[in-house]
Amino acid sequence: MTSMADFNTHEQEARPICPHSEFCGGCIYQGVAYEDQLADKEKQVYGFLEAKSVVPAKVDAIEGCTVRYGYRNKMEYTFGDFVKDGETTLGMHRKKNFMSIITVDECQLVDEDFNVILDAVLNFVKANEYPFYHKRTHKGLMRNLIIRKGMRTEELLINIVTTSEEGFDEEAFTEMLLALNLRNKIVGILRTFNDNIADAVNCERLKTLWGRDYYMEKILNLDFKVSAFSFFQTNVEAAERLYSEALAMVDSFEGKSVFDLYCGTGTISQILALKARSVIGIELVSEAVDAARENAALNGLSNCSFIAGDVFEVLKGVSEKPDVIVVDPPRVGIQPKSLDKIIEYGVSEIIYISCNPKTMADNLKYMKYYGYECVYLKPFDNFPLTKHIESIALLRKK
Structure with a gap:
């Protein structure tokens, strides 16, 4: 467990308040001591549980991050302007003013x-007078910049998102990026074409301008190939600690069949496959399942399989019965019909990994009614300075 002494190391001493904090809504704890951030998040978790009359048999104090800055491995920036008809900007939506x-x-x-990359790309766009995409007129060239990094491999994947309007100099853009003095290594430069009017990154066509269309990452000695739009854990070091502690809540997986529900790209599934007899991962997003299968093959794991589809619908057609179930649902939590199906298996232990304490409390209350006691719960701060809170819980059938 991370001790308070770890939060006082020179490398992670509190920095001056971010110069963007007045307008950027990404961080809500700028200027707040880390101990106070942890206390506030812990209070939120146990407040939600108390409101639902969920009382874990054992609780642990929230675990913080030893790395509190520079931990994100992905950022999605948007082109626009700060004031109407002002100069082109590149970054995040202004809080309380989504158009800015x-x-x-x-x-x-x-x-x-x-x-460094953001600044260089913005200067390149301004120098070439490329217009940004206007949300109201649906005209313009520049839409987004996405940067991804392999924290263990130090590989960078850069993806520029534009409309299909003509005029973008791909060769000059590539040369500009490759000439930058960076600490990490660029392994791929991509261009995504998006003419969809929705204010979101939609990949209608992907073009590799240089290098490859993926980067490599390592988690708990497993290799992962992460493509341009694959979901992957945003804070790798914190995810490793959380997954290790979550799986350690079960005494042994040896000889057991495990269901990993809402498995994403199969990170937990593959860690489990090193311990269990068999693992079945289920995930709604088909692209994530494709990535999970590819990475399982990359790691030589033959005892885990992945199914794309809605958890409830898929479970109706799976004949195998699990010994243990692991759930890692999205922020909306697990819907009642899926919970009913999970409960129906009657497994002795369920590991619940949460990214939203409110919906976790709702789900644990529901499962408590059907005989599942929360015997252990621990919150994690995997995203310092932001509002996000992770938790792990062990549920045991009475």
Whole structure:
């Protein structure tokens, strides 16, 4: 467990308040001592549980991060302007004003290379007078910049998102990026074409301008190939600690069949496959399942399989019965019909991994009614300075 002494190391001493904090809504705890951030998040978790009359048999104090800055391995920036008809900006949506974009070239949550790349790309766009995409008129060229990093491999994947309007100089853009003095290594430069009017990154066509269309990462000695739009844990070091502690809550997986529900790209499934007899991962997003299968093959794991589809619908057609179930649902939590199906198996232990304490409390209350007691719960702060809170819980059938 991370001790308070770890929060006082020189490398992670509190920094001056971010210069973007007045307008950027990414961090809500700027200027707040880390001990106070942890206390507030812990209070939120146990407040939600208390409101639902869920009383874990054992609780642990929230575990914080030893790395509180530069921990994000992905950022998705938007082109726009800060004031109407002003100069082009590149960064995050302004809080309480979604149409306004603030340039965040001194962000504290990312590796400094992200800030260098953002600044270089913005200057390139301005120098070439490329218009940004206007949400109201649906005209313009520049839409987004996505940067991803392998924290263990130090590989960078850069993806520029544009409309299909003509005029973008791909060769000059590539040369500009490759000439940057960076600490990490660029392994791929991509261009995504998106003419969809929705204010979101939609990949209608992906073009590799240089290198490859993925980067490599390692988690708990397993290799992962992460493509341009694959979901992957945002804070790798924190995810390792959380997964290790979550799986350690069960005494042994040896000889057991495990269901990993809402498995994403199968990170937990593959860690489990090193311990269990067999693992079945179920995930709604088909692209994530494709990535999970590819990475399982990359790691030589033959005892885990993945199924794409809605958890409830897939479970109706799976004949195998699990010994243990692991759930890692999205922020909306697990819907009642899926909970009913999970409960129906009657397994002795369920590991619940949460990214939203409110919906976790709702789900644990529901499962308590059907005989599942929360015997252990622990919150994690995997995203310092932000509002997000993770938790792990062990549920045991009475």
